[in-house]
Amino acid sequence: MKLTTLDALMLFLVSHKGQSGYDIRQLFQSTPLGLFSDSPGAIYPALARLEMRELLSSTAEPDGRRRRVYERTAEGEAALKGWLAAPIDPDAIVRRPQDLDLRYVITAEMLGRPAAMAFIRDYAAVQKARHEAVVAFRDTAGQHMGRASLDALELGVRLGATRLRWFEDLLAEDGGLADEDDQTRRSGA
Amino acid sequence: MKLTTLDALMLFLVSHKGQSGYDIRQLFQSTPLGLFSDSPGAIYPALARLEMRELLSSTAEPDGRRRRVYERTAEGEAALKGWLAAPIDPDAIVRRPQDLDLRYVITAEMLGRPAAMAFIRDYAAVQKARHEAVVAFRDTAGQHMGRASLDALELGVRLGATRLRWFEDLLAEDGGLADEDDQTRRSGA
Protein backbone atom coordinates (compact mmCIF):
# COMPACT_ATOMS: atom_id res chain seq x y z
CA MET A 1 0.00 0.00 0.00
CA LYS A 2 2.97 2.28 0.50
CA LEU A 3 3.91 4.68 -2.25
CA THR A 4 7.26 6.25 -2.87
CA THR A 5 7.31 9.89 -3.85
CA LEU A 6 8.10 8.87 -7.39
CA ASP A 7 5.07 6.58 -7.37
CA ALA A 8 2.86 9.40 -6.17
CA LEU A 9 4.23 11.85 -8.70
CA MET A 10 3.66 9.40 -11.54
CA LEU A 11 0.13 8.69 -10.41
CA PHE A 12 -0.43 12.42 -10.39
CA LEU A 13 1.16 13.07 -13.77
CA VAL A 14 -0.76 10.45 -15.72
CA SER A 15 -4.02 12.06 -14.72
CA HIS A 16 -3.49 15.25 -16.67
CA LYS A 17 -3.47 13.31 -19.86
CA GLY A 18 -2.23 9.89 -20.78
CA GLN A 19 1.49 9.83 -20.25
CA SER A 20 4.08 7.39 -21.41
CA GLY A 21 7.33 6.60 -19.68
CA TYR A 22 9.07 8.64 -22.32
CA ASP A 23 6.88 11.66 -21.64
CA ILE A 24 7.75 11.47 -17.98
CA ARG A 25 11.42 11.20 -18.73
CA GLN A 26 11.23 14.27 -20.94
CA LEU A 27 9.41 16.15 -18.24
CA PHE A 28 12.03 15.30 -15.65
CA GLN A 29 14.76 16.34 -18.03
CA SER A 30 13.25 19.61 -19.09
CA THR A 31 12.50 21.13 -15.73
CA PRO A 32 15.40 22.53 -13.74
CA LEU A 33 13.85 21.09 -10.62
CA GLY A 34 15.50 17.78 -11.29
CA LEU A 35 14.35 16.06 -8.17
CA PHE A 36 13.96 12.75 -9.90
CA SER A 37 16.09 10.70 -12.16
CA ASP A 38 15.07 10.58 -15.78
CA SER A 39 16.93 7.32 -16.33
CA PRO A 40 14.93 4.55 -17.98
CA GLY A 41 16.08 2.19 -15.28
CA ALA A 42 14.13 4.27 -12.78
CA ILE A 43 11.04 5.20 -14.77
CA TYR A 44 10.03 2.03 -16.58
CA PRO A 45 10.32 -0.39 -13.68
CA ALA A 46 8.40 2.04 -11.49
CA LEU A 47 5.57 2.21 -14.02
CA ALA A 48 5.58 -1.57 -14.37
CA ARG A 49 5.32 -1.97 -10.60
CA LEU A 50 2.39 0.41 -10.42
CA GLU A 51 0.67 -1.47 -13.19
CA MET A 52 1.24 -4.78 -11.42
CA ARG A 53 -0.35 -3.27 -8.35
CA GLU A 54 -3.23 -2.18 -10.59
CA LEU A 55 -2.79 1.47 -9.71
CA LEU A 56 -2.08 2.22 -13.33
CA SER A 57 -3.32 0.61 -16.51
CA SER A 58 -1.57 0.85 -19.83
CA THR A 59 -2.71 0.68 -23.41
CA ALA A 60 -0.66 0.53 -26.57
CA GLU A 61 -1.32 3.58 -28.68
CA PRO A 62 -3.83 2.93 -31.47
CA ASP A 63 -1.68 4.56 -34.15
CA GLY A 64 0.69 1.64 -33.99
CA ARG A 65 3.53 3.61 -32.53
CA ARG A 66 5.68 1.68 -30.16
CA ARG A 67 4.44 3.58 -27.21
CA ARG A 68 2.71 2.65 -24.01
CA VAL A 69 0.33 5.14 -22.48
CA TYR A 70 -0.65 4.92 -18.85
CA GLU A 71 -3.66 6.10 -17.01
CA ARG A 72 -4.66 5.99 -13.42
CA THR A 73 -7.17 3.44 -12.17
CA ALA A 74 -9.70 4.04 -9.45
CA GLU A 75 -7.43 2.16 -7.06
CA GLY A 76 -4.60 4.39 -8.18
CA GLU A 77 -6.57 7.47 -7.29
CA ALA A 78 -7.46 6.01 -3.91
CA ALA A 79 -3.83 5.17 -3.23
CA LEU A 80 -2.73 8.65 -4.19
CA LYS A 81 -5.32 10.22 -1.93
CA GLY A 82 -4.17 7.93 0.85
CA TRP A 83 -0.64 9.15 0.30
CA LEU A 84 -1.80 12.75 0.52
CA ALA A 85 -3.72 12.04 3.72
CA ALA A 86 -0.83 10.44 5.60
CA PRO A 87 0.59 12.38 8.54
CA ILE A 88 3.81 14.27 7.88
CA ASP A 89 6.86 12.27 8.78
CA PRO A 90 9.10 14.64 10.77
CA ASP A 91 12.03 12.79 9.33
CA ALA A 92 11.02 13.75 5.81
CA ILE A 93 11.37 17.41 6.73
CA VAL A 94 15.07 16.85 7.20
CA ARG A 95 15.90 14.35 4.54
CA ARG A 96 13.38 15.02 1.80
CA PRO A 97 11.81 18.45 2.22
CA GLN A 98 11.22 18.70 -1.50
CA ASP A 99 8.95 15.70 -1.29
CA LEU A 100 6.73 17.71 1.00
CA ASP A 101 6.79 20.70 -1.31
CA LEU A 102 5.69 18.42 -4.10
CA ARG A 103 2.98 17.07 -1.90
CA TYR A 104 1.69 20.58 -1.44
CA VAL A 105 1.37 20.99 -5.20
CA ILE A 106 -0.34 17.65 -5.68
CA THR A 107 -2.71 18.34 -2.81
CA ALA A 108 -3.66 21.69 -4.32
CA GLU A 109 -4.33 20.15 -7.72
CA MET A 110 -6.19 17.11 -6.51
CA LEU A 111 -8.01 18.25 -3.41
CA GLY A 112 -8.27 21.99 -3.88
CA ARG A 113 -6.93 25.02 -2.15
CA PRO A 114 -8.45 24.60 1.31
CA ALA A 115 -6.92 21.14 1.65
CA ALA A 116 -3.60 22.49 0.45
CA MET A 117 -3.66 25.26 3.03
CA ALA A 118 -4.51 22.76 5.75
CA PHE A 119 -1.48 20.77 4.67
CA ILE A 120 0.64 23.90 4.81
CA ARG A 121 -0.47 24.54 8.37
CA ASP A 122 0.58 21.01 9.37
CA TYR A 123 3.82 21.33 7.51
CA ALA A 124 4.51 24.68 9.17
CA ALA A 125 3.98 23.22 12.63
CA VAL A 126 6.46 20.39 12.06
CA GLN A 127 8.96 22.70 10.42
CA LYS A 128 8.71 25.17 13.25
CA ALA A 129 9.43 22.48 15.83
CA ARG A 130 12.47 21.37 13.94
CA HIS A 131 13.66 24.89 13.39
CA GLU A 132 13.53 25.63 17.08
CA ALA A 133 15.49 22.47 17.81
CA VAL A 134 18.21 23.50 15.38
CA VAL A 135 18.40 27.00 16.83
CA ALA A 136 18.63 25.58 20.33
CA PHE A 137 21.33 23.18 19.22
CA ARG A 138 23.33 25.98 17.68
CA ASP A 139 23.06 28.08 20.82
CA THR A 140 24.18 25.27 23.14
CA ALA A 141 26.21 22.49 21.56
CA GLY A 142 27.31 24.85 18.82
CA GLN A 143 29.55 26.68 21.27
CA HIS A 144 32.04 23.83 21.27
CA MET A 145 32.28 23.62 17.53
CA GLY A 146 34.70 24.79 14.93
CA ARG A 147 33.98 27.73 12.75
CA ALA A 148 32.94 25.75 9.68
CA SER A 149 30.48 23.66 11.67
CA LEU A 150 28.92 26.82 13.02
CA ASP A 151 28.70 28.18 9.49
CA ALA A 152 26.86 25.08 8.36
CA LEU A 153 24.54 25.30 11.36
CA GLU A 154 23.89 28.93 10.54
CA LEU A 155 22.96 27.97 7.00
CA GLY A 156 20.53 25.40 8.32
CA VAL A 157 18.93 28.04 10.51
CA ARG A 158 18.64 30.49 7.64
CA LEU A 159 17.13 27.91 5.31
CA GLY A 160 14.63 26.96 7.98
CA ALA A 161 13.71 30.59 8.49
CA THR A 162 13.25 31.08 4.75
CA ARG A 163 10.89 28.15 4.65
CA LEU A 164 8.91 29.43 7.62
CA ARG A 165 8.66 32.79 5.96
CA TRP A 166 7.23 31.09 2.88
CA PHE A 167 4.59 29.37 4.99
CA GLU A 168 3.64 32.67 6.57
CA ASP A 169 3.31 34.38 3.23
CA LEU A 170 1.15 31.59 1.86
CA LEU A 171 -1.13 31.65 4.86
CA ALA A 172 -1.37 35.43 4.94
CA GLU A 173 -2.17 35.56 1.25
CA ASP A 174 -4.80 32.94 1.70
CA GLY A 175 -6.45 34.67 4.63
CA GLY A 176 -6.11 38.16 3.20
CA LEU A 177 -7.58 37.29 -0.15
CA ALA A 178 -10.54 35.29 1.05
CA ASP A 179 -13.16 37.64 -0.43
CA GLU A 180 -11.21 38.40 -3.56
CA ASP A 181 -10.79 34.70 -3.97
CA ASP A 182 -14.51 34.28 -3.88
CA GLN A 183 -14.93 36.90 -6.56
CA THR A 184 -12.25 35.31 -8.71
CA ARG A 185 -13.94 32.00 -8.43
CA ARG A 186 -17.28 33.49 -9.45
CA SER A 187 -15.98 35.49 -12.40
CA GLY A 188 -13.06 33.28 -13.49
CA ALA A 189 -13.55 29.58 -13.98
CA MET B 1 37.55 4.14 -5.27
CA LYS B 2 34.21 5.88 -5.00
CA LEU B 3 32.97 6.97 -1.61
CA THR B 4 29.43 7.66 -0.57
CA THR B 5 28.82 10.66 1.64
CA LEU B 6 28.32 8.34 4.56
CA ASP B 7 31.68 6.72 3.82
CA ALA B 8 33.37 10.10 3.76
CA LEU B 9 31.72 11.23 6.95
CA MET B 10 32.78 8.08 8.74
CA LEU B 11 36.33 8.40 7.53
CA PHE B 12 36.28 11.93 8.85
CA LEU B 13 34.73 11.08 12.20
CA VAL B 14 37.10 8.30 13.15
CA SER B 15 40.02 10.66 12.86
CA HIS B 16 39.03 12.82 15.80
CA LYS B 17 39.47 9.91 18.07
CA GLY B 18 38.83 6.22 17.72
CA GLN B 19 35.13 5.74 17.11
CA SER B 20 33.00 2.66 17.25
CA GLY B 21 29.87 2.03 15.27
CA TYR B 22 27.91 2.70 18.40
CA ASP B 23 29.57 6.07 18.89
CA ILE B 24 28.62 7.05 15.39
CA ARG B 25 25.05 5.94 15.90
CA GLN B 26 24.84 8.01 19.06
CA LEU B 27 26.24 11.00 17.24
CA PHE B 28 23.68 10.70 14.46
CA GLN B 29 20.90 10.38 16.99
CA SER B 30 21.91 13.27 19.17
CA THR B 31 22.25 15.98 16.58
CA PRO B 32 19.11 17.49 15.13
CA LEU B 33 20.77 17.54 11.73
CA GLY B 34 19.70 13.98 11.16
CA LEU B 35 21.03 13.65 7.67
CA PHE B 36 22.00 10.07 8.13
CA SER B 37 20.32 7.03 9.48
CA ASP B 38 21.45 5.80 12.84
CA SER B 39 20.17 2.31 12.14
CA PRO B 40 22.64 -0.51 12.76
CA GLY B 41 21.81 -1.91 9.36
CA ALA B 42 23.29 1.21 7.81
CA ILE B 43 26.27 1.85 10.08
CA TYR B 44 27.85 -1.53 10.67
CA PRO B 45 27.84 -2.79 7.10
CA ALA B 46 29.28 0.54 5.97
CA LEU B 47 32.11 0.26 8.47
CA ALA B 48 32.74 -3.34 7.45
CA ARG B 49 32.93 -2.36 3.79
CA LEU B 50 35.44 0.39 4.53
CA GLU B 51 37.53 -2.05 6.50
CA MET B 52 37.45 -4.56 3.67
CA ARG B 53 38.67 -1.82 1.37
CA GLU B 54 41.40 -1.13 3.92
CA LEU B 55 40.35 2.47 4.38
CA LEU B 56 39.66 1.76 8.03
CA SER B 57 41.25 -0.63 10.47
CA SER B 58 39.60 -1.88 13.61
CA THR B 59 40.87 -3.11 16.91
CA ALA B 60 39.01 -4.71 19.78
CA GLU B 61 39.25 -2.53 22.82
CA PRO B 62 42.00 -3.66 25.20
CA ASP B 63 39.71 -3.54 28.25
CA GLY B 64 37.86 -6.56 26.98
CA ARG B 65 34.65 -4.70 26.30
CA ARG B 66 32.70 -5.94 23.35
CA ARG B 67 33.49 -2.93 21.31
CA ARG B 68 35.22 -2.38 18.02
CA VAL B 69 37.13 0.84 17.55
CA TYR B 70 38.00 2.06 14.10
CA GLU B 71 40.72 4.29 12.86
CA ARG B 72 41.61 5.62 9.49
CA THR B 73 44.44 4.11 7.50
CA ALA B 74 46.76 6.04 5.21
CA GLU B 75 44.73 4.78 2.27
CA GLY B 76 41.63 6.00 4.03
CA GLU B 77 43.04 9.46 4.36
CA ALA B 78 44.04 9.46 0.71
CA ALA B 79 40.57 8.33 -0.32
CA LEU B 80 38.95 11.02 1.79
CA LYS B 81 41.18 13.70 0.29
CA GLY B 82 40.33 12.39 -3.14
CA TRP B 83 36.66 12.73 -2.29
CA LEU B 84 37.22 16.31 -1.19
CA ALA B 85 39.12 17.11 -4.36
CA ALA B 86 36.46 15.83 -6.78
CA PRO B 87 34.66 18.43 -8.87
CA ILE B 88 31.22 19.43 -7.67
CA ASP B 89 28.49 17.42 -9.32
CA PRO B 90 25.83 19.95 -10.38
CA ASP B 91 23.28 17.26 -9.78
CA ALA B 92 24.23 17.06 -6.12
CA ILE B 93 23.28 20.70 -5.68
CA VAL B 94 19.70 19.75 -6.41
CA ARG B 95 19.37 16.38 -4.83
CA ARG B 96 21.83 16.43 -1.97
CA PRO B 97 22.81 19.97 -1.10
CA GLN B 98 23.46 18.97 2.48
CA ASP B 99 26.19 16.66 1.28
CA LEU B 100 27.98 19.67 -0.10
CA ASP B 101 27.51 21.60 3.12
CA LEU B 102 29.06 18.69 4.95
CA ARG B 103 31.88 18.66 2.48
CA TYR B 104 32.57 22.27 3.35
CA VAL B 105 32.94 21.35 7.01
CA ILE B 106 35.19 18.39 6.32
CA THR B 107 37.31 20.43 3.94
CA ALA B 108 37.76 23.13 6.57
CA GLU B 109 38.77 20.61 9.22
CA MET B 110 41.06 18.53 7.05
CA LEU B 111 42.57 20.98 4.62
CA GLY B 112 42.24 24.30 6.39
CA ARG B 113 40.38 27.50 5.84
CA PRO B 114 41.85 28.58 2.48
CA ALA B 115 40.88 25.26 0.91
CA ALA B 116 37.41 25.54 2.41
CA MET B 117 36.95 29.02 0.98
CA ALA B 118 38.11 27.82 -2.42
CA PHE B 119 35.47 25.11 -2.21
CA ILE B 120 32.86 27.71 -1.30
CA ARG B 121 33.76 29.74 -4.36
CA ASP B 122 33.26 26.67 -6.56
CA TYR B 123 30.06 25.79 -4.81
CA ALA B 124 28.79 29.34 -5.19
CA ALA B 125 29.46 29.32 -8.91
CA VAL B 126 27.49 26.12 -9.47
CA GLN B 127 24.69 27.26 -7.19
CA LYS B 128 24.46 30.58 -8.96
CA ALA B 129 24.11 28.89 -12.34
CA ARG B 130 21.34 26.72 -11.05
CA HIS B 131 19.61 29.57 -9.32
CA GLU B 132 19.51 31.59 -12.51
CA ALA B 133 18.07 28.62 -14.37
CA VAL B 134 15.29 28.27 -11.80
CA VAL B 135 14.50 31.98 -11.92
CA ALA B 136 14.39 31.87 -15.71
CA PHE B 137 12.14 28.84 -15.60
CA ARG B 138 9.76 30.57 -13.22
CA ASP B 139 9.63 33.65 -15.41
CA THR B 140 8.88 31.71 -18.58
CA ALA B 141 7.39 28.25 -18.18
CA GLY B 142 5.98 29.28 -14.82
CA GLN B 143 3.40 31.48 -16.52
CA HIS B 144 1.42 28.45 -17.62
CA MET B 145 1.32 26.89 -14.21
CA GLY B 146 -1.16 26.68 -11.43
CA ARG B 147 -0.86 28.71 -8.32
CA ALA B 148 0.58 25.96 -6.13
CA SER B 149 3.28 25.15 -8.67
CA LEU B 150 4.26 28.78 -8.73
CA ASP B 151 4.36 28.83 -4.96
CA ALA B 152 6.72 25.87 -4.95
CA LEU B 153 8.87 27.49 -7.59
CA GLU B 154 8.96 30.65 -5.53
CA LEU B 155 10.13 28.66 -2.54
CA GLY B 156 12.92 27.15 -4.61
CA VAL B 157 14.00 30.61 -5.66
CA ARG B 158 13.97 31.90 -2.10
CA LEU B 159 15.95 28.95 -0.80
CA GLY B 160 18.50 29.41 -3.56
CA ALA B 161 18.79 33.08 -2.71
CA THR B 162 19.28 32.27 0.96
CA ARG B 163 22.09 29.93 0.08
CA LEU B 164 23.73 32.47 -2.19
CA ARG B 165 23.51 35.01 0.58
CA TRP B 166 25.28 32.59 2.89
CA PHE B 167 28.08 32.18 0.38
CA GLU B 168 28.45 35.91 0.10
CA ASP B 169 28.62 36.36 3.85
CA LEU B 170 31.24 33.66 4.19
CA LEU B 171 33.37 35.15 1.46
CA ALA B 172 33.00 38.70 2.75
CA GLU B 173 33.89 37.59 6.25
CA ASP B 174 36.90 35.78 4.94
CA GLY B 175 38.11 38.70 2.85
CA GLY B 176 37.38 41.30 5.49
CA LEU B 177 39.22 39.43 8.19
CA ALA B 178 42.29 38.52 6.19
CA ASP B 179 44.77 40.37 8.48
CA GLU B 180 43.06 39.37 11.66
CA ASP B 181 43.15 35.82 10.40
CA ASP B 182 46.89 36.09 9.95
CA GLN B 183 47.30 37.32 13.48
CA THR B 184 45.12 34.54 14.83
CA ARG B 185 47.16 31.98 13.01
CA ARG B 186 50.41 33.44 14.37
CA SER B 187 49.31 33.66 17.97
CA GLY B 188 46.95 30.65 18.09
CA ALA B 189 48.16 27.27 16.82
Place this chain on the structure above:
DNA sequence: TCGTCCATGTAACGCGTTACATGATTTG
Protein backbone atom coordinates in the same frame (compact mmCIF):
# COMPACT_ATOMS: atom_id res chain seq x y z
C1' DT C 1 21.31 4.32 -46.02
C1' DC C 2 23.18 6.59 -42.18
C1' DG C 3 22.52 8.90 -38.19
C1' DT C 4 19.26 10.74 -34.86
C1' DC C 5 15.36 10.82 -32.27
C1' DC C 6 11.61 8.15 -30.29
C1' DA C 7 10.59 4.48 -27.02
C1' DT C 8 10.99 0.58 -24.01
C1' DG C 9 13.13 -2.54 -21.62
C1' DT C 10 16.61 -5.73 -18.73
C1' DA C 11 20.63 -7.27 -15.74
C1' DA C 12 24.10 -6.48 -12.29
C1' DC C 13 25.19 -4.03 -8.49
C1' DG C 14 25.24 -1.31 -4.29
C1' DC C 15 23.16 0.50 -0.55
C1' DG C 16 19.61 1.84 2.84
C1' DT C 17 15.51 0.12 5.44
C1' DT C 18 13.27 -2.90 8.45
C1' DA C 19 13.25 -6.38 11.46
C1' DC C 20 15.23 -9.79 13.96
C1' DA C 21 18.85 -11.83 16.95
C1' DT C 22 22.43 -12.02 20.35
C1' DG C 23 25.05 -11.21 24.31
C1' DA C 24 27.82 -8.24 27.63
C1' DT C 25 27.70 -4.70 31.13
C1' DT C 26 25.82 -1.57 34.24
C1' DT C 27 22.27 0.03 37.53
C1' DG C 28 18.50 -0.29 40.81
Place this chain on the structure above:
DNA sequence: CAAATCATGTAACGCGTTACATGGACGA
Protein backbone atom coordinates in the same frame (compact mmCIF):
# COMPACT_ATOMS: atom_id res chain seq x y z
C1' DC D 1 18.52 -10.55 39.78
C1' DA D 2 15.80 -7.91 36.63
C1' DA D 3 15.80 -4.20 33.50
C1' DA D 4 18.00 -0.93 30.89
C1' DT D 5 21.77 0.23 28.26
C1' DC D 6 25.81 -0.93 25.59
C1' DA D 7 27.24 -3.03 21.35
C1' DT D 8 27.34 -5.64 17.17
C1' DG D 9 25.67 -8.00 13.78
C1' DT D 10 22.61 -10.51 9.82
C1' DA D 11 18.82 -11.51 6.36
C1' DA D 12 15.17 -10.09 3.29
C1' DC D 13 13.59 -6.67 0.58
C1' DG D 14 13.00 -2.66 -2.38
C1' DC D 15 14.65 0.64 -5.17
C1' DG D 16 17.85 3.64 -7.75
C1' DT D 17 22.04 3.64 -10.68
C1' DT D 18 24.67 2.27 -14.48
C1' DA D 19 25.17 0.17 -18.53
C1' DC D 20 23.70 -2.45 -22.11
C1' DA D 21 20.31 -3.92 -25.70
C1' DT D 22 16.66 -3.48 -29.00
C1' DG D 23 13.98 -1.68 -32.65
C1' DG D 24 10.86 1.63 -35.22
C1' DA D 25 10.40 6.23 -37.53
C1' DC D 26 12.20 9.96 -40.09
C1' DG D 27 14.98 13.35 -42.30
C1' DA D 28 19.57 14.32 -44.93
